[in-house]
Amino acid sequence: MADGSTLNFPALVLNADFRPLSYFPLSLWSWQDTMKAVCLDRVSVLSEYDAEVHSPHRTFRLPSVIALKDYVPAARKPAFTxxxxxxxxxxxxxxxxxxxxxxxxxxxxxxxxxxxxxxxxxxxxxxxxxxxxxxxxxxxxxxxxxxxxxxxxxxxxQLQDNGRAFPPNYLHESWRDYLYWDTELES
Incomplete structure (x- = not known):
């Protein structure tokens, strides 16, 4: 890894409709799970970090935003927790x-x-x-x-909508366009 720690590069996971799978907790995958999904052609990479990982034959920039290629419907009835x-x-x-x-x-x-x-x-x-x-x-x-x-x-x-009111502790700048795309813009 070019820049040291591999813990700080989660990818925001969007459904095939480009909405986050969940807002609270925010749908994030580790860079390892993200790279596996990229290599298996299950996701599209929408944005990348400057950081890279290396295989014996290739160099990959770490994705910061990915979208699933197949739509995953939300559960109709949320779990009672x-x-x-x-x-x-x-x-x-x-x-x-x-x-x-x-x-x-x-x-x-x-x-x-x-x-x-x-x-x-x-x-x-x-x-x-x-x-x-x-x-x-x-x-x-x-x-x-x-x-x-x-x-x-x-x-x-309703739960997803409520979750949007509670932003996570960490927001990478590449995520902002995908998290708040339907909120009113400043005038």
């Missing part, structure tokens, strides 16, 4: 409305399990620790703690 509940709710407590880092969030059963509530998209919301303890095993209307939004199963598109 703690992270996806937080993402649906924009990492905000549904009782007080404040945003929190993931490690400070919990999820709350709107109708508590002890009162027959189930662990489903339609009954679980993001909550901060303080609000979760305050609500406890009570029904929301009894103690005046109604969630800000009625919990519902999100679509994959």
């Amino acid at each position: 703690r992270f996806n509940v937080f993402l649906r709710d924009n990492f905000s407590c549904q009782y007080c409305g404040d945003k929190f880092p993931t490690h400070d969030l919990t999820f709350d059963h709107v109708i508590p399990r002890c009162k027959g509530g189930r662990t489903t998209w339609e009954n679980v919301v993001t909550a901060c620790g303080v609000c979760n303890l305050r609500k406890g095993p009570h029904l929301p209307h009894v103690i005046g703690m109604l969630p800000r939004a009625r919990p519902a199963r999100p679509t994959s598109w």
Whole structure:
């Protein structure tokens, strides 16, 4: 490798429609996986880093943006996970409305399990620790703690859209045109 570390050259992976496979977490592949896909002709290279890797007979510039040649449809029903509940709710407590880092969030059963509530998209919301303890095993209307939004199963598109509001810690300049191509330009 020409410039030292091989850890700092992830490729942004776009679907065949040139949209990222996912925004949160951002769809990135290691340079090794990217080079394998390039050699197997499974992706098109759209942008490259200045860095190179060498085989015994060839030199390759490392791709920074690639697009899959075959379209991968998004899952119709996103998995019911703690992270996806937080993402649906924009990492905000549904009782007080404040945003929190993931490690400070919990999820709350709107109708508590002890009162027959189930662990489903339609009954679980993001909550901060303080609000979760305050609500406890009570029904929301009894103690005046109604969630800000009625919990519902999100679509994959809704989760992707929410994820776009949380840019990753690292953005290579070659990725920007592909991540925010449909946002309003400055006037």
